[in-house]
Amino acid sequence: MSNVGADRRVESDWWAHPIPPNVDFGEGFYCETAQVFRFMKTKEPHALRLGDHVSVYAGCSFALGVNGSAVVGDFTLLNGALVMADERISPTPIFIRWSLRSDSSMLRRLRHFTKIAHPVLSLKRDR
Numbered sequence: 001m002s003n004v005g006a007d008r009r010v011e012s013d014w015w016a017h018p019i020p021p022n023v024d025f026g027e028g029f030y031c032e033t034a035q036v037f038r039f040m041k042t043k044e045p046h047a048l049r050l051g052d053h054v055s056v057y058a059g060c061s062f063a064l065g066v067n068g069s070a071v072v073g074d075f076t077l078l079n080g081a082l083v084m085a086d087e088r089i090s091p092t093p094i095f096i097r098w099s100l101r102s103d104s105s106m107l108r109r110l111r112h113f114t115k116i117a118h119p120v121l122s123l124k125r126d127r
Helices: 106-116
Strands: 023-025 048-050 061-064 069-072 082-085 101-103
Touching: 048 106, 061 069
Parallel strands: 023 048, 048 069, 061 082, 082 101
Antiparallel strands: none
């Protein structure tokens, strides 16, 4: 069960705007406030895809540029995450901790880090 109505408004949200029409979300989606989408510049359909049972809390922000898009996998919890993309970010189900920024310009360094350190964050660049 989601807290987002058919009008794409979050229940009891203080933010005046609904979730943008180019954000797709699956079953059981939880969103603390639609304000997390305020920096989305892209108007492309399906620019942001949020899987089933994804939770997005108020400290998050999706800053997708004109050509930006992102996919967030099923059962992902985002709390305090800044997701920025001028191209495409496509993570698998992950936990993104406070103060972690993921953007398309950091992918090479993050890919190297996750292979040798710990597979907490898995990002791939789709072209």
